[in-house]
Amino acid sequence: MKKIGFLSFGHWSPSVHSQTRSAADTLLQSIELAVAAEELGADGAYFRVHHFARQLASPFPLLAAVGARTSRIEIGTAVIDMRYENPMYMAEDAGAADLIAGGRLQLGISRGSPEQVIDGWRYFGYAPPEGESDADMGRHHAEALLEVLKGEGFAKPNPRPMFPNPPGLLRLEPHSEGLRERIWWGASSNATAIWAAKRGMNLQSSTLKDDETGEPFHVQQAAQIRAYREAWQQAGHTRVPRVSVSRSIFALVSEQDRIYFGRSGQEADSIGFIDERTRAVFGRSYAAEPDALIEQLRADEAIAEADTLLLTVPNQLGVAYNAHVIEAILKHVAPALGWR
Template identity: 55%
Template sequence: MIRLGGMKAFGFLSFGHYGGDPSRGGLSARQMLHDALDIAVGADELGVNNASFRVHHFVPQSAAPFPLLAAAAARTQRIEVGTGVIDMRYENPLYLAEEAAALDLLADGRVALGVSRGSPEPADRGWEAFGYTGSTDPRGADIARAKFELFLKAISGEPMARAAEQPYGAPVRPGQGLRVEPHSEDLVRRIWWGAGSRETAESTGRQGLNLMSSTLLTEATGASFGDLQAEQIERYRAAFREAGHTHTPRVSVSRSVFPIVTQQDKMLFGVRGGQDGDQIGIIDGHRSTFGRTYAGEPDELIEQLQADAAVQAADTLMLTIPSQAGVDLNLHILESFAQYVAPALGWKPNTEGPVQGDPVS
C-alpha cells in the first residue's frame, strides 16, 4: 500500500491571465510571460517545489508552454517546471513528444508535464482550426485519448516510423524502426494526467501515470470537494496497485490559499475567508463541484488544511495564484505559505531538486 508521510511538496499553478487597460494595471502578454519567469525564479529561491502554468487557446491566457518552461528551467536550479494542463486535442503527439523530451533533457529531469483532454474553451471545436479533425465527440475526448496514447508510445521510445529504403542522413538500416528524437529515458515517469472524475483517476492509475486531481470535479454527490478528491485518489492508487506497477506514483491537488500575515493581506484577502464551502455548478454538461478558497491566519489555515482529506492524501499541493496581481504579491503569498503554513503540513524547503513520491510496499 502507499504509506503517507504528509505533504512532501508544494508549488504554484498560474492561470496566466493578461489583457485589460494597461493604465489600470492590465497586463500585456509580454508582461505576463516575464512576470511568470520572475515568479518561478523567486519561488525557486524560496525552496518551492513546482512552477506550473495552465494552457488555454483562443483566450488571453498562457498557451504554447514550452518556450516559457524552457526559459524557467534555464533561470532556476531546483524547481520543477510543468503544466496544468496541456490540452491534447490541440497537439501533434509526436511533435509534443520531441518538445517534452528536449525540455526534460535541458531541465535535467525537472519536468512535471500535466496533460488531459482539456477544459471547455471559448472556441467552437477550436482544435479543428489547428488542423485536427475527425472527432465525433462534441468535446473532442476521442481524439484527445487517441493522441495521448500515441504520445506515450513516442516518449517511451517505441518506433514511430520506418527508415527509407535508401536512408539519408543517419546510420540506420533500410526499413529499421525509428523513434522520435531526442529521447529522455525516464520522461514517462514525469507525466501527469489531469483527472476530473473517479473513472478518469482509475484509468490514470492503470496506466501508471501520476495523478493531477483537477481544480474541479465533474461530480456533485453532496460530499465535500476534499472528500470527493480523497475518494478519487484512493481509487487511483488502488487501480495503480492492481495493475502491477512497481514504481513510485505521485499525486497533486490544487487549492486557493491566502495566508493573512500583514494588514495588507487582511485588506486584500480577508473577504475571501467568508467563502466557507464548496461551490456547485454546471461545466461541460456535468453538475460539478468546485473547491473553496482558504484565507486566514496561519494557525487557522493549518487546521483547515489538515482537515482537508485530499490535501492529506496527496504528496503535492499546488497553490493557484493570482498571477495578474504582479510578482511581488505572488511571491509574498508563496513566502508566507512556505514560512508559516507548509512546515506544519510536513513540508521542508526544496534543496535537492524534484521530490520523490511515497514508497510503495
C-alpha cells in the same frame, strides 16, 4: 514531507489594475516567478494552458526558458488540453524542454475543459472520428504521446538518408529518458482517474471535479485519489505514483493580504456545470490568519492524501506579491502541518 509548488493560469489584461498588461508581461513574469519560487525553496512551477484566451497558451517555449533559468525546481503544466495536440510534435517539444531543464519536466495533460470558442480544436486541424467524442480524441492523442515517449523505434528509415541512421527503426528525437514516467493526467471524474492509473500516469486533481456523490469537494477528491491508487496497484506498476491537488490558499500575514483576500467570500464549495451535462463541485478557497488556516487545512482530506500541493496564484498582482504568497505558506503554514 509534501512537495509545494505554484500553479499560474497566466492571465493578462490591459487594465491599469493589472501588473500583467500584455502576453509578454505574463511570459516574462512567469519566468521571474519561477526563479523567485526556487530561491524561496518551493518545489514546483506549473502553468495552465488555455487557447483563444488572454492566458498562457504555448507552454514549451516558456518551460524551456524556465528550465534554463533555474536548476532545482520542477517545471510543469496543469494541464495541456490534448484535443489540440499533435502527439508527435509534442513529444519532440517536451523532450527538448526536459533536456534543457535536466530532467525536471512534470507534464500534466488532460482531455480538456470548456474553452473560449466552440470546438476550438477544429481550428487546429483535429476532429474526432465518426462515432467518437472530442474527449475520446483527447485520450487517443494522450495514448499516442505515451507510446512515442517510450523511446522505441517505430519509423522505417530511408535507405538513402541525408545523414547516417542508427540501425533499426527510428524513434523521435530528441528523446529524454524518464520523461514517460513524469506524465500526469488531469482527471475530473473517478473513472478517468482510474483510466490514468491503468496507463501509468501520475494524477493531477484540480479545484473542481465531477459531483458524483453530493459530498463535500475535498471528501470526493480524496475518494478519487484512493480509487486511483487502488487501480494503480491492481495494474501492477512497480513505481510509486505521484498525486497533486490544486488549491487557492492565502495566509493573511500583512495588511495587503487582508485587503486582497480578507473577505474572499469563498469559504464554502460551490456547484456549477462544466458543460451541458456534467454537474461539478468547485472547491472552496482558503484565506485566514496562519493559525486558523492551519486548522482549516488539517481538515482537507484530499490535501492529506496527495504528495504534491499546487498553490494557484493571482499572477496579475505581480511577481513580488506572488512570491510573498508562496513564502507565507512555506514559512507560516507548511511546517506546522508537517509539510516541511
